Structure formats: C-alpha cells, structure tokens
Amino acid sequence: MKIKAQTIPFHAACVGDDEARAAADVIRSGWLTMGPKTLEFEQNFASYVGARHAIGVSSCTAALHLSLDAVGLQQGDEVLVPTTTFTATAEVVVYFKATPVLVDVDPVTLCIDAEEARKKVTSRTRAILPVHFAGQPCDMDKIKDLAASHDLHIIEDAAHSLPASFQGTPVGAISKLTAFSFYATKTLTTGEGGMVTTDDDELADRMKRMRLHGIGRDAWKRYSSEGSWYYEVLNAGFKYNLTDLQSAIGIVQLNKCTEMRSLRARIARQYTEAFSQYQEMETPTVLTDRESAWHLYVLRLHLDQLKIGRSEFVDQLKQRGVGTSVHFIPLHMHPYYRDTYHYCHESFPVALREYYRSFSLPIYPGMSPDQVAYVIEQVSEVVKQERR
Numbered sequence: 001m002k003i004k005a006q007t008i009p010f011h012a013a014c015v016g017d018d019e020a021r022a023a024a025d026v027i028r029s030g031w032l033t034m035g036p037k038t039l040e041f042e043q044n045f046a047s048y049v050g051a052r053h054a055i056g057v058s059s060c061t062a063a064l065h066l067s068l069d070a071v072g073l074q075q076g077d078e079v080l081v082p083t084t085t086f087t088a089t090a091e092v093v094v095y096f097k098a099t100p101v102l103v104d105v106d107p108v109t110l111c112i113d114a115e116e117a118r119k120k121v122t123s124r125t126r127a128i129l130p131v132h133f134a135g136q137p138c139d140m141d142k143i144k145d146l147a148a149s150h151d152l153h154i155i156e157d158a159a160h161s162l163p164a165s166f167q168g169t170p171v172g173a174i175s176k177l178t179a180f181s182f183y184a185t186k187t188l189t190t191g192e193g194g195m196v197t198t199d200d201d202e203l204a205d206r207m208k209r210m211r212l213h214g215i216g217r218d219a220w221k222r223y224s225s226e227g228s229w230y231y232e233v234l235n236a237g238f239k240y241n242l243t244d245l246q247s248a249i250g251i252v253q254l255n256k257c258t259e260m261r262s263l264r265a266r267i268a269r270q271y272t273e274a275f276s277q278y279q280e281m282e283t284p285t286v287l288t289d290r291e292s293a294w295h296l297y298v299l300r301l302h303l304d305q306l307k308i309g310r311s312e313f314v315d316q317l318k319q320r321g322v323g324t325s326v327h328f329i330p331l332h333m334h335p336y337y338r339d340t341y342h343y344c345h346e347s348f349p350v351a352l353r354e355y356y357r358s359f360s361l362p363i364y365p366g367m368s369p370d371q372v373a374y375v376i377e378q379v380s381e382v383v384k385q386e387r388r
Contacts, residue, residue: 006374010323011185014260014365015249022248029244034212037244041251042195048254049163049172051197053204056242056250057211060159060181060194061088064129065095066207066240067177067196071153073098073126080120080128080152082112083330084351089129089157090331101125102332102341104348108285109133110298110358113350114142121146127153132161132171134327134360135187135293136286140166140174155179160295162187163261167289172197182246187260187293188253190246211240263365264294267372271297271361274376280305280383296327297363299379300354308386314359316386320378325360 026037038056046054057063073079075097081090083102090100103117110133117128128147130138138156147154156171158164159181164171172178177200182193198204209216214237242250253260272283282300286292301310308316314324330351332343345352361375 005321006371007321008323008362008367008371008375010325010360010362011364012366013184013189014256015189015253018252019249022252023245026245026248032245033243034241034247035244037251038242038247041242041247041254044251044254045195046197048257049170049178049197051173051178052199053197053201054172055196055198055204055207055211056247057194057196057207057240058242059088059192059240060157060179060183061092062211062238062240063179063181063194063196064088064092064155064157065238066210067155067179067203068092068096068098068127069210070177070203070206071127071155076124077126078122078124079126080112080117081331082129082131082133082351083332083348084110084133084328084355085131085157085331086159086328087331087334088159089131090337093129098126099124099341100331100337102337102343102348104350105133105354106139107350107354109136109138109287110351110354111136111138112143114139114146117143118146121150121152125150125152127155129155129157131157131159132164132293134284134296134298135160135164136284137161137164137166137171137174137290137292144175153177159183159186161293163257163291164293165291171293173199176200177203182250182253187264187295188250188257190242190250190253193242193246193250195242210235210237213237213239260365261293263367264363265292267363267367268292268294268297270372271299271363271376275299275379278380278383280387281379294363296360298327298358298360301357301359303357305388306383306386307388310357310359313382313386316382317378320382322375322378323362326355326358327360328355330355 042054077098079093093100154175156178180195182190214235
C-alpha cells in the first residue's frame with residue numbers, strides 16, 4: 001500500500017497537557033527554582049531505578065562533572081572514555097586538566113570495548129566512563145572486572161539508557177555512580193536537566209553541596225519560611241541545580257517512563273522485522289543479558305552492496321521526508337581531540353568503520369503506525385533503488 005508522502009522529524013518529545021499542567025502548578029506556587037518538587041522528583045527517581053540517592057542537576061554533563069569531582073579526580077590523572085560518544089563524556093575530564101584516554105568500541109553493541117580499555121590502563125588511570133550506547137548497557141561484568149583489577153572508579157554515562165537493565169539490574173543501581181540526561185531528545189525529558197544516582201552517602205552529600213556553589217546542606221531553603229538567611233560556603237562549587245519547574249515535568253515523565261520505553265521497543269521490533277530481510281542492512285543487536293531503553297535505532301549499511309554511501313543514503317531519506325541523524329562522529333575525528341591528543345582517523349578502526357556506515361532512524365513514543373510504516377517504506381525503497 002502506498003502511503004501519502006509526509007515529513008517525519010527525527011525526534012518529537014512525548015510531552016502534553018499533563019506536563020503543561022504540572023509546570024503551571026509550579027508557576028502558580030511562586031517557587032520556581034530548586035525546592036520541594038525537585039526533592040520529590042529525586043525521591044521518585046531513586047525509587048524507580050533502585051538507588052539510595054538521586055541528585056537532580058542541570059544536565060548530564062553536570063552529572064558527570066560532579067561525579068568526577070566526588071571521586072577526587074586530579075590534574076594529570078587519566079580516564080578511559082569510548083571514542084564513540086558525544087563530546088560531553090570526555091570534556092568533563094578536561095575540566096580537571098586530566099586526560100581523556102579514548103578507547104575503541106565493540107563492533108556489535110558500539111559500547112566501549114573492555115579488552116581494548118584494559119590495554120590503555122596506566123599508573124595514572126583513575127576511572128572509566130562506560131557509555132550505554134543507544135540505550136543498551138555495556139558489558140558491566142567485564143567493566144567491573146577491569147575496574148577491580150586496577151582500582152578504577154566506574155561512572156556510567158547513562159544519557160541514553162533510561163530505563164534499561166543489565167542482567168536484571170536497572171541502570172542506575174549497578175555502579176557507585178551513574179549519570180542520566182533529561183535533554184529534549186532523551187527517553188525522559190525536562191527540556192534540560194540530569195540526575196546522578198549513587199548508594200554512597202558521602203558521595204551524595206558532596207554532590208548535593210557542590211551542585212549549589214558548595215554551600216552547606218539545604219541552602220535552597222534560605223528563602224523559605226523554614227530557612228535562614230545564614231549560610232556557609234564549604235567548597236568552591238558550581239551552579240548545577242535542577243529547578244522545580246523542570247522537576248514537575250520530570251515527575252510526570254517518570255510516571256509514564258516504562259510505557260514510553262515499551263512504545264519505543266515496539267517500533268524497534270517493527271523496524272527490525274522489516275529491515276532484516278535486506279542483506280544490504282544490519283539491524284541493531286540487543287544481547288540476551290540486557291534490556292535496551294531504545295533511545296536510538298541505529299541502522300548500519302553494508303556499503304559494498306550499495307551504489308551510494310551513508311551520507312547519500314541519509315540525503316535521499318531527507319528528500320523523502322524522513323528525518324535522521326548520525327550517532328556519533330567519533331571523538332578522535334574532531335579537531336580538538338585529534339590535535340590535542342595526537343590521534344588520526346585510523347586510530348580506532350572499529351569506531352571509524354561503523355561511523356561511516358551508520359545512521360539513526362526516528363524512534364519516539366508519539367510516532368503513529370502510519371509514520372512507522374512510512375519510514376520503513378522509504379528506507380526499503382532507497383535500498384532497492386541503490387543496491388548493486
């Protein structure tokens with residue numbers, strides 16, 4: 001059946017009247033910055049992922065930065081980071097004048113390759129930042145083994161992976177520190193924002209203090225009837241707090257997080273069923289010991305079986321009204337990381353190869369059956385038209 005041509009964006013946030021009402025209630029309350037709604041959101045989030053503490057912050061970048069601060073990263077230290085990730089994962093290491101040591105990725109999951117990471121460990125290595133790419137958790141058994149054998153801190157970059165799990169344990173309750181993103185395109189959004197989860201009371205106290213200028217506990221209450229004008233600055237901190245306006249939206253989003261994940265998974269199944277019949281494409285593999293949040297649906301092309309490259313394929317889909325994106329341009333290919341740390345394109349062969357043949361399709365809860373069918377039809381038509 002021919003579907004009428006339409007324009008399908010790469011992403012559309014799943015927000016509506018419930019989120020609008022929650023935000024309006026906060027506005028009417030008169031308390032807009034961090035306050036009781038943020039505390040409620042933190043408590044709900046911690047319970048949802050099974051962590052003792054959840055600390056609301058302004059972004060996942062802030063969450064990663066606070067986590068590295070909490071474990072005491074110092075100038076001259078090294079941190080293992082996959083090259084296939086967004087720049088935030090590595091740039092937070094640079095904030096400390098420490099060195100992000102890039103690592104190649106696993107060819108199946110595109111998550112950090114633990115064995116490659118092991119080869120990069122030196123006497124200066126202090127931590128590893130595994131990124132749960134596209135929503136599928138990394139092999140946390142191998143990462144824990146690596147960390148234990150070299151006394152490394154694990155800080156999970158879970159920007160893509162809410163909700164997801166590894167061997168039945170939710171991401172957020174696996175390691176000592178996990179950082180989440182609530183950016184507009186993520187599986188749960190507050191527009192901007194993030195969260196850190198931990199079971200460690202001391203780390204939680206440190207991050208709560210450092211997210212608000214290093215001021216002592218409950219500093220936000222100083223403008224309420226419960227608080228006092230008096231406060232003490234205990235550390236030179238940051239301005240990383242989450243607001244009640246954002247948190248009110250987050251509470252609504254969290255209540256439907258499991259349902260939204262199910263809708264993403266259903267679209268992923270439809271894509272995989274349709275595209276598996278084409279030898280010119282490779283669909284994502286989710287390993288049996290983990291559950292993906294399906295933040296991204298990354299399709300990979302067998303370029304030797306097509307007359308066009310990835311970029312031309314994406315351009316053709318754009319002309320047909322299908323929005324796409326590419327995740328990610330590997331860090332070692334960007335001028336800053338290439339020139340500062342003396343990498344070349346061939347430094348990480350797996351990441352390089354997969355980058356040139358990968359692109360991401362629309363996958364969000366609000367996609368209608370017709371829209372999903374349209375994406376499938378257009379991808380299929382480009383393949384048929386451009387196959388060798």
